[in-house]
Amino acid sequence: MTKKIVFVIAFFLVFGVTAPSHGRVYIDIDSPTIQKFPLAIADFKNLGKNPDKDKLGTWFPDALGKALQVTGFFTIIQRNAFLEDPNQAGITTDSIRFSDWTGIGAESLIKGGFQVNGKELVAEFRLFDVIQGKLISGKKYTGKVSDRKDMVLKFASEVLLQLTGEKGVFDTRIAFAGKKGQISEIYAINFDGSELTRITNFRSLTLLPRWSPDSREITFTSYRDGNPDLFIMDMSSGRARKISGFSGLNLAAPWSPDGTKILMTLSKDGHQEIYVMDFREGKARRLTHNYSINISPTWSPDGKRIAFVSDRAGSPQIYVMDADGDNQRRLTYQGNYNTSPSWSPKGKRIAFEGMVNGSFQILSIDEDGGNLAQLTTEGGRNESPSWSPDGRYIAFASIKNGRNRLCVMNANGSNVRILHEGMGGYANTSWSSRSNLY
Amino acid sequence: MKRNLVVFGFIVVILGLGLILTVGCAKKVVKETAEEKTATVQKEAAATPAQPAETEEQRLARENAMKEAALREEQERERALAAQKEKEAAAAAMAEAFADLRFDFDKFDLKPEARETLKKAAAYMTANKDVTVVIEGNCDERGTVEYNLALGEKRALGAMKFLVDLGVDKGRIKTISYGKERPLDPGHTEDAWAKNRRDHFVVTEK
Numbered sequence A: 001m002t003k004k005i006v007f008v009i010a011f012f013l014v015f016g017v018t019a020p021s022h023g024r025v026y027i028d029i030d031s032p033t034i035q036k037f038p039l040a041i042a043d044f045k046n047l048g049k050n051p052d053k054d055k056l057g058t059w060f061p062d063a064l065g066k067a068l069q070v071t072g073f074f075t076i077i078q079r080n081a082f083l084e085d086p087n088q089a090g091i092t093t094d095s096i097r098f099s100d101w102t103g104i105g106a107e108s109l110i111k112g113g114f115q116v117n118g119k120e121l122v123a124e125f126r127l128f129d130v131i132q133g134k135l136i137s138g139k140k141y142t143g144k145v146s147d148r149k150d151m152v153l154k155f156a157s158e159v160l161l162q163l164t165g166e167k168g169v170f171d172t173r174i175a176f177a178g179k180k181g182q183i184s185e186i187y188a189i190n191f192d193g194s195e196l197t198r199i200t201n202f203r204s205l206t207l208l209p210r211w212s213p214d215s216r217e218i219t220f221t222s223y224r225d226g227n228p229d230l231f232i233m234d235m236s237s238g239r240a241r242k243i244s245g246f247s248g249l250n251l252a253a254p255w256s257p258d259g260t261k262i263l264m265t266l267s268k269d270g271h272q273e274i275y276v277m278d279f280r281e282g283k284a285r286r287l288t289h290n291y292s293i294n295i296s297p298t299w300s301p302d303g304k305r306i307a308f309v310s311d312r313a314g315s316p317q318i319y320v321m322d323a324d325g326d327n328q329r330r331l332t333y334q335g336n337y338n339t340s341p342s343w344s345p346k347g348k349r350i351a352f353e354g355m356v357n358g359s360f361q362i363l364s365i366d367e368d369g370g371n372l373a374q375l376t377t378e379g380g381r382n383e384s385p386s387w388s389p390d391g392r393y394i395a396f397a398s399i400k401n402g403r404n405r406l407c408v409m410n411a412n413g414s415n416v417r418i419l420h421e422g423m424g425g426y427a428n429t430s431w432s433s434r435s436n437l438y
Numbered sequence B: 001m002k003r004n005l006v007v008f009g010f011i012v013v014i015l016g017l018g019l020i021l022t023v024g025c026a027k028k029v030v031k032e033t034a035e036e037k038t039a040t041v042q043k044e045a046a047a048t049p050a051q052p053a054e055t056e057e058q059r060l061a062r063e064n065a066m067k068e069a070a071l072r073e074e075q076e077r078e079r080a081l082a083a084q085k086e087k088e089a090a091a092a093a094m095a096e097a098f099a100d101l102r103f104d105f106d107k108f109d110l111k112p113e114a115r116e117t118l119k120k121a122a123a124y125m126t127a128n129k130d131v132t133v134v135i136e137g138n139c140d141e142r143g144t145v146e147y148n149l150a151l152g153e154k155r156a157l158g159a160m161k162f163l164v165d166l167g168v169d170k171g172r173i174k175t176i177s178y179g180k181e182r183p184l185d186p187g188h189t190e191d192a193w194a195k196n197r198r199d200h201f202v203v204t205e206k
Helices: A056-070 A145-164 B002-047 B056-097 B112-127 B145-165 B190-196
Strands: A008-012 A037-041 A074-076 A108-117 A120-129 A134-144 A173-180 A183-190 A206-211 A217-222 A229-234 A240-244 A250-255 A261-266 A273-278 A283-286 A294-299 A305-310 A317-322 A338-343 A349-356 A359-366 A381-387 A393-400 A403-410 A417-421 A425-431 B131-138 B173-179 B198-205
Touching: A037 A056, A056 A074, A056 A108, A056 A120, A056 A145, A108 A145, A120 A145, A134 A145, A173 A206, A173 A393, A173 A403, A183 A206, A206 A250, A206 B145, A229 A250, A250 A294, A261 A294, A273 A294, A294 A338, A294 B145, A305 A338, A317 A338, A338 A381, A338 B145, A349 A381, A359 A393, A393 A425, A403 A425, A425 B145, B056 B112, B112 B131, B112 B145, B131 B145, B145 B173, B145 B198
Parallel strands: A037 A074, A037 A108, A206 A425, A359 A381, A381 A425, B131 B173
Antiparallel strands: A008 A134, A108 A120, A120 A134, A173 A183, A173 A425, A206 A217, A217 A229, A217 A250, A229 A240, A250 A261, A261 A273, A273 A283, A294 A305, A305 A317, A338 A349, A349 A359, A381 A393, A393 A403, A403 A417, B131 B198
16 A cells, blocks of 8 residues: 555644543444444534635535435435534534434534645544533644545544544455456456556466565465466565466465465475465464365464365365364354355354355355354355454455455445445455554 | 656557557558559559460360379379378367266266276377377366365376386376365356366377
8 A cells, every 4th residue: 555644633622521432332332232432523614714625614514414424324414314503603612503313313422623825734633522511632734735534544544443443444455366368467446446457467367366465575476477376566666576386276375464474275296285384484384184175274363373275075164273273173063165264353263155045155164163143145145254453344246146245244244235246256365454544 | 656656657668649640540551552553563464465365276185184193183182181080080089088087076087988998098108209298187166275285186196196106207297286275167057167186188199
């Protein structure tokens, strides 16, 4: 990610009571049945003398509403329901009639103002608890008018931190393999579906992108030289080099959480086995010893265990083993086709792709095999799940009525959102870590 | 800076388009002129007077020559036809020996028909020592990319092992798996899937 944030937080506004960070969780989004949280966003006030020629007064609430809507946790109350007289009310606690907002069902309110001076922009954002009638958080940002979306995402992240206890994932990217006819390339797209970029230009079958934990490098498999070889690319220079080119499959698999090792699948000995390669040693160590298929490994967040796929019992199923290959045990027993495991970065849950009544769906299961849940129910096929770094969302590839889509849903399967559609196919989603922009 | 580059790019593209248009027009003009010329030449040819009549001897000789030429042509046609038939028969034999091998969903074991095909392939390779093959393992679109890459590889490796067991030198066979990435039939029906679960042979004759 090359985006630079050129503004800084000028100061933390302290008006009356300042709620301690994560003092109270307003929305428990990890509960399996969450209600959407009703939020109102008032038009922003022009606090300066210059006219609002960019229509920021409505742009700010619209952009903020869109960003928060994407999270799937909020119902943004429509502007035409508002009771407040915008000419009478201000943006500070003592100038707001909170009954105007509780009256329309809001539980939280965002207000703000801005000043434009040439290309310079100062914007203030305030989040209120309208039921208790108090300020939860206030921020003031200075920067260029052209940086206003960054300001919005930064405050949206702050709203999430205050209301849910964890900041957002607006600064994450989702990598995937995008198909065009017989070839595919690696692409990445923002969490909100903006800024699609092509990462590789190998003009061959290129698959399985896997971010390094710091998102500065990416590994993938490409048929560029005729064999499915494993490459690593430096994201800033765009330079790629081959790190595994054995005869047969050299399949990219996740990095260890500390970034010192990668998992991979090699078939150089005539059967697919899982290996771990330590970058410092530069040598691959074999973890599975089994003539059946062993593939698609994923680390537990502490790096101590690995979930993977094997057909050793006659059909593809999810297995778990220790990081050194010991204690291999089967995790899934329901259905006869379970593949593509992805371990939640918050632990405990493993998402995977399984065949349910003849169609492929995303499911999740506890790491000890309990609490199996089917997350997608739509017709068509849903494949290759990947967790967001906060463990709250799952990206996946979907095909329905012949239409291919890249989607994101909340971890409980609700709020399915299309990130991109129209390519010849989407596969192998991989969610980057946060780049700490917002 | 970036915007400047984009603007510059636009200018280059527009200039380039202009150039293409200019060149295109120029070519058209030249061609039209040439056609006009040809028409003029043909008109002139039609205007020249006919040749004087040939003698009887000349006529017989000409007819004889024509008959002989026709005979020769006939023989050549027959020879070409035979060669063509031979070639087609060889191609048919090769196509039969290296026909796609079909598989069941999520399976890589060789079916009886696949074994029969592979026996012919082994015989062909034994008879034609300069033939090498690449076996491409493929799957239908259902399931994971990775698992299908493994499954496709199992399908290709299984066929290779069968050929090697029948005495074909392993050095003459290569395998590659495309998993579900290169379907023969892009459809989403049971029929399309059945076609796509296959080992495909790419045969090279040195």
